[in-house]
Amino acid sequence: MAAPEFTLVIGDKNWSSWSLRPWLLMRQAGVPFDEVHVRLRQPDTKANILAVSPTGLVPALKWRGETIGDSLAICETIADLFPERKLWPRDALVRSVARAAAAEMHAGFGALRRDMPMAVIERHPGDGHTGEALADARRIVHLWRDLRARFGRQMSGDQGFLFGHFTVADAMYAPVVTRLRTYGVDLVALGDDGPASAYMDAVMTLPAMRDWISGAETEEKAKA
Ligand SMILES: N[C@@H](CCC(=O)N[C@@H](CS)C(=O)NCC(=O)O)C(=O)O
Incomplete structure (x- = not known):
């Protein structure tokens, strides 16, 4: 099976409310994605996020070489790419x-x-x-x-x-x-x-x- 086109970088599932939003949307829409987890509230959290997302924040969506930061921008992107899912x-x-x-x-x-x-x-x-x-x-x-x-x-x-x-x-x-x-x-x-x-x-x-x-x-x- 081909690797999913999308990778979603998220924080800890107990705490990361901003990560939950696009994760839930993509799951609900049936859009396959790989998940990368960065552990929050650690001394190296900022460095670890910056290594994958220039905003220094999660969530971030990796798609075709671009990194889309911000929960709402990611949700908009998915809604735009999959109009048939009526998001x-x-x-x-x-x-x-x-x-x-x-x-x-x-x-x-x-x-x-x-x-x-x-x-x-x-x-x-x-x-x-x-x-x-x-x-x-x-x-x-x-x-x-x-x-x-x-x-x-x-x-x-x-x-x-x-x-x-x-x-x-x-x-x-x-x-x-x-x-x-x-x-x-x-x-x-x-x-x-x-x-x-x-x-x-x-x-x-x-x-x-x-x-x-x-x-x-x-x-x-x-x-x-
Ligand atoms: N406006 C951003 C807010 C993202 C945000 O604040 N994310 C938190 C985690 S929920 C974060 O990355 N914090 C960085 C840190 O804990 O060092 C969005 O909608 O995605």
Whole structure:
């Protein structure tokens, strides 16, 4: 069998939320890729990343001699290369809403990211519940509910995702889903009466998501 055309450089699966996003998207899209792991939080982490990615950050996608840095740029690249996988909504107006949601995640929610860092196999209920982080979480819950109601649930063949089927927007929010679980955030207190919680279940039960989490468990056991 020919070697995959793509190599994705990622960080530790327990922690690297930015790595999870394109990894999940590529797995969901059925795009084969090789995986290179750089261990984070080590004295030589920066040097090891710089040896494979000039941004000094993971993820990075190696494709045809180029190195594409940044999670959203990688997701855009994959969506562009595989239009038949419908990784953005087909309708231009709906697609613009999906892009805005993905960009809001990529550029924002700094307090949530700072106070509730991703730790997919850990449980720290009550930790990180600062006012700022919860305000970010409230906005996200509102967004998920709104997108599910106005778009996801209206799509024929709705699979429970923000725009019905799995898109880049879902890949961008997948690490938030894990954070809300890890830190035991009460969705009802943030205004959810079911849809946000159901959306989280849809993300968490994806086979690729389960594979990422079991990969995180394997990595963490190997460190112990
Ligand atoms: N905007 C970048 C952020 C990437 C990022 O911050 N990655 C972290 C890991 S999740 C990293 O590489 N940190 C470098 C380090 O730990 O030395 C993206 O979307 O990919």
